[in-house]
Amino acid sequence: MSKSIFRKKSISKILADVASGFSDGEHSGTSHLTKALNVKDLTLMGIAAVVGAGIFSTIGLASFDGGPGVTILFIITAITCGFSALCYAEFASRIPVAGSAYTYAYASFGELIAWIIGWDLLMEYAIGNIAVAISWSTYFVNLLEGFHIHIPVYLTMDYFSAFKAHEQVQQLTASHNLSGITDALKEGALAWNNAPGLGGLRLIANIPALAIVIAITYLVYIGIRETKKATNAMVILKIAIVLAVIVIGFFYVTPANWHPFMPNGFSGVMKGVSGVFFAYIGFDAISTTAEECENPQRDLPRGMIYSLIICTVLYVLIALVLTGMVSYKDLAVGDPLAYVFNKVHLTMLSGIISFSAVIATASVLLIFQLGQPRIWMSMSRDGLLPKAFSRIHPKYHTPSFATIVTGFVVAIPALFMNLTEVTDLTSIGTLFAFVLVCGGVLLLPREAAKAGRFHMPYINARYIVPVLFIIGMVVFWKPIIELFSGENAHENFPFFLFIILSAALTVASFIKKLSLIPVLGLLSCFYLMTQLGYTNWLRFLIWLVIGLVIYVTYSYKHSVLGKEGN
Numbered sequence: 001m002s003k004s005i006f007r008k009k010s011i012s013k014i015l016a017d018v019a020s021g022f023s024d025g026e027h028s029g030t031s032h033l034t035k036a037l038n039v040k041d042l043t044l045m046g047i048a049a050v051v052g053a054g055i056f057s058t059i060g061l062a063s064f065d066g067g068p069g070v071t072i073l074f075i076i077t078a079i080t081c082g083f084s085a086l087c088y089a090e091f092a093s094r095i096p097v098a099g100s101a102y103t104y105a106y107a108s109f110g111e112l113i114a115w116i117i118g119w120d121l122l123m124e125y126a127i128g129n130i131a132v133a134i135s136w137s138t139y140f141v142n143l144l145e146g147f148h149i150h151i152p153v154y155l156t157m158d159y160f161s162a163f164k165a166h167e168q169v170q171q172l173t174a175s176h177n178l179s180g181i182t183d184a185l186k187e188g189a190l191a192w193n194n195a196p197g198l199g200g201l202r203l204i205a206n207i208p209a210l211a212i213v214i215a216i217t218y219l220v221y222i223g224i225r226e227t228k229k230a231t232n233a234m235v236i237l238k239i240a241i242v243l244a245v246i247v248i249g250f251f252y253v254t255p256a257n258w259h260p261f262m263p264n265g266f267s268g269v270m271k272g273v274s275g276v277f278f279a280y281i282g283f284d285a286i287s288t289t290a291e292e293c294e295n296p297q298r299d300l301p302r303g304m305i306y307s308l309i310i311c312t313v314l315y316v317l318i319a320l321v322l323t324g325m326v327s328y329k330d331l332a333v334g335d336p337l338a339y340v341f342n343k344v345h346l347t348m349l350s351g352i353i354s355f356s357a358v359i360a361t362a363s364v365l366l367i368f369q370l371g372q373p374r375i376w377m378s379m380s381r382d383g384l385l386p387k388a389f390s391r392i393h394p395k396y397h398t399p400s401f402a403t404i405v406t407g408f409v410v411a412i413p414a415l416f417m418n419l420t421e422v423t424d425l426t427s428i429g430t431l432f433a434f435v436l437v438c439g440g441v442l443l444l445p446r447e448a449a450k451a452g453r454f455h456m457p458y459i460n461a462r463y464i465v466p467v468l469f470i471i472g473m474v475v476f477w478k479p480i481i482e483l484f485s486g487e488n489a490h491e492n493f494p495f496f497l498f499i500i501l502s503a504a505l506t507v508a509s510f511i512k513k514l515s516l517i518p519v520l521g522l523l524s525c526f527y528l529m530t531q532l533g534y535t536n537w538l539r540f541l542i543w544l545v546i547g548l549v550i551y552v553t554y555s556y557k558h559s560v561l562g563k564e565g566n
Helices: 011-019 039-050 053-094 101-108 111-146 159-174 183-194 207-221 224-250 265-270 273-280 283-292 296-325 336-343 347-381 400-416 424-443 464-475 477-483 489-512 516-530 534-558 560-565
Strands: none
Touching: 011 101, 039 224, 039 283, 039 296, 039 347, 053 101, 053 265, 053 273, 053 283, 053 296, 053 336, 053 424, 053 516, 101 111, 101 347, 101 424, 111 207, 111 347, 111 400, 111 424, 111 534, 159 183, 207 224, 207 347, 207 400, 224 296, 224 336, 224 347, 273 296, 273 424, 283 296, 283 347, 283 424, 296 336, 336 347, 347 400, 424 516, 424 534, 464 477, 464 489, 464 516, 477 489, 489 516, 489 534, 534 560
8 A cells, every 4th residue: 555656644644743743844843833823814814815916907808708797707706616615624624734735635535646736736826926926016117107216127027028029029120010019019129128238148137026026935934923914914905995996986887887787698708717717716825824723623614715705795896896987898908997997087096006906916925925835845744845845944933945945936937937828827727726625525534513613514416416417418519519520629628528527427426425515616617627728738737747757756755655654
């Protein structure tokens, strides 16, 4: 059994290891994480992670595609995330240990799947953090411009974007296609031409992105209490501004703008699913703080569910205000909140919104920079990564080495690279984690409810899932058949996997009387994965293959579970 790549770490062993001081891979029994978080802190951390760039940017395009009916999409996505949140809550109540989906997978699926999900989470957090740091830089520079403070363009842009813009402007100029030179290309070419340099090299770097990553990493490094205070302050300010926007905005709503409610039909509403889901990513990040909670088995589940409900209410109200103040046709902009208030001549509020966006994105970065080192720490404890990653600082009681490495992993790419093309990998990585957590709950033995602990309600899926599957096949049989035809039929392989998975879960639900909530969570999250495109699936699979090579060459040999068995 110890040589199996699917060897499992029992829940009792996971809890015993942490209780005995196994937190620190190098100094066993000497250093523990500080328990400082209660349900209020966890709820605010969840809101901090969720209410970020989504409410200030992606909500605009989603409203343009779906009209006022985009509110339905926010509710559908919240329900989908709610299934996953309940599964996370079930695991958090049984395994109150840092590591999130990685630790849950180790207990339910075994080591290889745990490694895969841990490796997946590293990609999700890293790319997500880089994208958020670059986004924060844009909001911060725009805010400074409002105060007539100008930073040279070559210090606010990445090297490759400036180089590409310079090349494209030269090509368009040579072909006399001056109309093809956009404002973004002009800005990039200006950065390239004005940047100091030596020979062919230019000093072009996103300095604000570097600065915010250094500041946030330092805050996370010096302790959970300091992080908690900063998070709570930012979230309270952020919610106050969002509520003010909602209240003031309602006075400028024209009800006629809400008709028609779904101008592009239900398909138009669903068009924004990727952006809207991206707006919900983050509530799961607080599960990495389990060992810093005063009562994780009670408070973690509550914190996740409360934050998800509050964020959904805020998103729905913001979407109604946006689509009520102006026509949905005008909302295909990058900064929809600032845009609608400029449209009704409330320019002062536009400046406040820009400030709010800076705070919002900083709080998102803070929570994700907090989460990633704790996943590395958990993997290191189990021997799957070097021991240094689980080193706990003797004074600050934080995973010090892992926090510093996380800072470098995010800061350097944010300084020189533009990863906007692969930000969908954050969504696909998150959904994959949700799928495995929902699947893992199905593998856990059923337990009776215990006082002071969250318990997910059991609803028998024996007849409900087969009925839903049959209805789905009857209603959508034509689109399903069309997937098998055409020149690019191979690009539909994610959807083929979804159909196979749906059929398998239908049979399993009937035979084994599975619990309905995790089954619906698993299927809904896997369906959203199929909507993220063939290219993203290929990139995701390549990342997982790289992870498998590392597992075979290092992690399998150094696994603590494997050594104990031997």
